[in-house]
Amino acid sequence: MSVLARRPSCQGRAARASHPVFAWAARAGAPAGPSGQPQASSSAPAAASTRAPAGQLSRRYLFALAGGVALLGGLPGGSLLGPGRALAAGPVLPSPEVKAAIDKAMAKAIQKGKCPTALRLVFHDAGTFSAAARDGGVNASIQYELDRPENFGLKRGWRLIEQMRDDLKGTPAEGVVSEADLIALAGAFAVRLCGGPDIAVPIGRPVAAAGGADPAGRMPSEKAGAEELKANFAAKGFTVQELVVLSGAHTLGSKGFGDATTFDNEYFRALLRKPWLDPKEPMREMIGLPSDHVLPEDPDCLPYIKTYAEDQAAFFRDFSVAYVKMCSLGVPGWA
Ligand code: HEM
Structure with a gap:
């Protein structure tokens, strides 16, 4: 669900x-x-x-x-x-x-x-x-x-x-x-x-x-804290849930959230594991952006992270909805 x-x-x-x-x-x-x-x-x-x-x-x-x-x-x-x-x-x-x-x-x-x-x-x-x-x-x-x-x-x-x-x-x-x-x-x-x-x-x-x-x-900074990110996304008309689910796009690319060209929910699972804090993780400094690291520390964002970490189908469905919304921003008569 x-x-x-x-x-x-x-x-x-x-x-x-x-x-x-x-x-x-x-x-x-x-x-x-x-x-x-x-x-x-x-x-x-x-x-x-x-x-x-x-x-x-x-x-x-x-x-x-x-x-x-x-x-x-x-x-x-x-x-x-x-x-x-x-x-x-x-x-x-x-x-x-x-x-x-x-x-x-x-x-x-x-x-x-x-x-x-x-x-x-x-x-x-x-x-x-x-x-x-x-x-x-x-x-x-x-x-x-x-x-x-x-x-x-x-x-x-x-x-x-x-x-x-x-x-x-x-x-x-x-x-x-x-x-x-x-x-x-x-x-x-x-x-x-x-x-x-x-x-x-x-x-x-x-x-x-x-x-x-x-x-x-108007673009969010990678050094932004959770409050700043939430405010930045709210100014575009996005909810906290949409901030979280769209941030799941970082599953692609080379920031250490699994395979760089596999779209899955590894981003959310990693946000819960927090490998960037693990002294035994040799790549810890390369994993995630500061703007990713702050999300699991935020009480508003954490429930959504947990849901998407447990349920990839929920991530896919909610990402689809938020993606189409993102692609309608500013289009006259659409959003
Ligand atoms: C939440 C606020 C966000 C911030 C601060 C942010 C910032 C960044 C930064 C700085 C990078 C470059 C990382 C690097 O290679 O060094 C990046 C990569 C990327 N971002 Fe975001 N981003 C945000 C949200 C999003 C959203 C909403 C999407 C799309 C829905 C997205 C899609 C991507 C993708 C796919 C990459 C990998 C690009 C590549 O490896 O060529 N980001 N982001």
């Missing part, structure tokens, strides 16, 4: 459950298999069958879903969306043809070793969102922010997006997905490639105007 399901008082649960994007995501996490682990799904999410219940949708969403991606494909221009171009009808899930084209481009650009960067890129595009200012978020503005200190190492992540954007020209995805969509889709592709859940990511995100960097100073 997911943390969201277990904790009826969880902040924001009702809002998430009734939001069309999040309701999709709740069902989009891979179903539990006989072993209790979500079943690996090598196939594309079934776009047509992953629709929000009609009662949860505005007329605009219903119109978009009825027309599906064919509606979006009919937009003028015939190219991947450029700066300032906005899709008016999202969120929609890509049609099977569009999804197949995207998956082909992703498979070419993103091998396992690039998955940590692809996933980190999503957070760094999304993480500039301010719920109070209603700006920032997933809009591909990361391409104008790559020289900021917090974005070190992400130039190669952005190059993956450029490569896929170029490879999708002349395919059914042309004119349908934006660079912001590709960032969101690439992160989900990376999670799946590394054995994580199969997350259905809707498309239709506008991109920032040329040169339009989002406001600086």
Whole structure:
């Protein structure tokens, strides 16, 4: 059972459950298999069958879903969306043809070793969102922010997006997905490639105007304490549970939370073991960031860490929901 399901008082649960994007995501996490682990799904999410219940949708969403991606494909221009171009009808899930084209481009650009960067890129595009200012978020503005200190190492992540954007020209995805969509889709592709859940990511995100960097100073510091992290995530509209479950992305990469390209719940199990405090652990100084170490010391975060350490299926399901929420931050009309 997911943390969201277990904790009826969880902040924001009702809002998430009734939001069309999040309701999709709740069902989009891979179903539990006989072993209790979500079943690996090598196939594309079934776009047509992953629709929000009609009662949860505005007329605009219903119109978009009825027309599906064919509606979006009919937009003028015939190219991947450029700066300032906005899709008016999202969120929609890509049609099977569009999804197949995207998956082909992703498979070419993103091998396992690039998955940590692809996933980190999503957070760094999304993480500039301010719920109070209603700006920032997933809009591909990361391409104008790559020289900021917090974005070190992400130039190669952005190059993956450029490569896929170029490879999708002349395919059914042309004119349908934006660079912001590709960032969101690439992160989900990376999670799946590394054995994580199969997350259905809707498309239709506008991109920032040329040169339009989002406001600086909104990404959390790796030296932040738990209170600062909670406040930073709250300013983006995230709950403590979402801070914890999204931090589980650090299962990818080389910070010592298991295999660098295996998406599993080892992050949470390590947070409980605290190997960075163990004098017998030769790699202790390399394991985790200060911002990881503070989480199990925080009474608000600890229950979620314990749940995800014990129950990988819960981690996968809740990560899927929080990931789709993260990928909707700042998208007009989505969040
Ligand atoms: C909670 C606040 C967070 C902080 C302070 C933070 C900070 C960092 C830092 C400093 C690194 C680089 C570590 C290194 O290689 O030396 C890193 C790596 C990474 N972060 Fe985060 N992060 C946070 C949350 C997130 C979230 C929410 C996601 C995605 C959902 C994410 C995804 C990643 C991934 C996948 C890597 C590995 C990248 C690679 O090895 O190339 N992080 N993070």
